[in-house]
Amino acid sequence: MESSAPPDGKIGLIAGNGQLPFLFARAARARGLEVIAVAHKGETDPALASEVGALTWVRVGQVNRIQKAFISAGVKQAAMAGGISHVKALTDARPDLGAVRIISRLRSFRDDALLRAVAADFESRGVTIIAPTDYLGEVLCPPGHLAGPVLSEAQEKDVALGREVAVLLGQADVGQTVVVHQGHVLALEAVEGTDEAIRRGGKLGGAGAVVVKRCKPHQDLRFDLPAAGPRTLEVMNEVGAKVLALEAGRTVLLDAPALFAAAKDSGITLIGVP
Template sequence: MHAIGKIINKIKSLSIKHIVLAGTVKRTGVTKLLLDLKGAKLLTMIMKAGLNDDSILRTVIAFLESEGFAIIPPEKLATSIIVQSGLLTKTKPDPAAFADIKKGTEILKAVANFDVGQALVIQNGLVLGVEAAEGTDELIKRCGLIQQKDEEMCILIKICKPNQDKRIDLPCVGPETIKNLYRYNFKGVALEASSALILNKEETLAEADRLGIFIYGIS
């Protein structure tokens, strides 16, 4: 673990002026942070702005911009990773899956207004869980363990939060997400088209096809 000031200085020493952020954000306790002067500045900004996810992310962006960096959305550099509308895999959602996607998306949009999470798991019309501080992988595990074994298989749904800064923390999936879906007996994943990312796209789609998991872009 390095102090924030040392990280910033190292990046600047490499003449890096643009930063792209994508993937999982792991939470840690404040007591585990190494707070030099810049770290203390960032922590103060966070405490003033609030400790909900959106406030923290907006504050981190503001901090990096105050250090002279420009934050670039991942899709500006790799447009191919943006989720397109419709079916992206060989495996197709059946009518029951489409019904769950429709209902789950409506519920998740309502929940997302409260800055709770970007993901939800639904099974046969029943919401099994909403993403909280644990992240998507733990949500998949938690819901996979409580799903009804004789019902339709679970579906993961991921969308952007309303008014979210889309330069950072876009909902995304990758090969490990697909492996976890298969491990916990999920049918597939539905992602908000044009507002979600598929990391390592070719590998992710190939893994989904190999395991019989659908990936669907919600329009």
């Protein structure tokens, strides 16, 4: 369900890497909103500055600085869009007193618990965190066969196995991507991210691997939705992976026309699974 537009005409954007911050900023501007953005050094594309009304740069973990930027601009609602590399978060984080305040209350340091705690802390300071897809429903993956050859019976079985394993992976709050080939699970996504999980699985299983991405069970749709774009297919082509199965309605398609065209050109099957 879409959030109502902020009455003051401003929306906050906590920007990570990739294209999702750009998509969100453009969609919000199309609704007549001024976008007040906070970007992460080493993660966010500097070109985002041309898409927003104001841009503040922070390092990963500088919670107080983000909140001050929003509060001083009068922002009441904000969305998190784009990822933060887990590896960089471990090595380059600069936690401030705001981050320490949040961490001190946590019983678990898993992604979902941490992000919910961050959202609760922002809300306590008058900034409600909303789902980016409240403004981007049109970029969510539709169900059905989307591009490429029809699945073989063996590929259908690999998709089913990948989805089953992805549920267990998500229950552990580890990752969202599973790579399968001929009934064998080749790779599970962890801190290295989707691209490296695909590369590892492809190297182990050879050409023909099936890549499955799906939300974690009980996923909070405000945070860390799975996403796929042309870059995903480039990595799949590197290792000869042949199927990309995405959770319909809950996976963000980055540059969908280019994604579909790339799948057709490379002979990769793209499907949205309900």
